[in-house]
Amino acid sequence: xxxxxxxxxxxxxxxxxxxxxxxxxxxxxxxxxxxxxxxxxxxxxxxxxxxxxxxxxxxxxxxxxxxxxxxxxxxxxxxxxxxxxxxxxxxxxxxxxxxxxxxxxxxxxxxxx
Numbered sequence: 001x002x003x004x005x006x007x008x009x010x011x012x013x014x015x016x017x018x019x020x021x022x023x024x025x026x027x028x029x030x031x032x033x034x035x036x037x038x039x040x041x042x043x044x045x046x047x048x049x050x051x052x053x054x055x056x057x058x059x060x061x062x063x064x065x066x067x068x069x070x071x072x073x074x075x076x077x078x079x080x081x082x083x084x085x086x087x088x089x090x091x092x093x094x095x096x097x098x099x100x101x102x103x104x105x106x107x108x109x110x111x112x113x
Contacts, residue, residue, distance in 0.1 A: 051107050053086050055079065066090060068105050 055064045062082040063075040072093060074085035097104050 049104075049107050051090060053083065053090075055082065068108050069093060 051066050051068050053064050053066050055062060057079075061075055061077050062079050063073060064082050064086040065073045066086065069090060072086075072089055074082055074089055076082040076085055094104050
């Protein structure tokens, strides 16, 4: 095995070098302290953005689009199904933008009618 300290005389060793260890909680996340004494903060941040979705009722169905995402549309027989499809489409599009490292457009300033 690599260089390190023996564990209990069993021929096992613990890797040497800095290793983060848990030392309690910080209100904003876990506070981790390495063996070198340098603090590290681990935090999960969730951001919610609200985009306007325009819903239109046609003679036989509903359709929807989001002005902030040109070309993104959804259509279905019911209002509820159309909104669900549009939400899923926007979530997938935003996830794809993030995976490719492209900017996610900020929500526009659209006032309800």
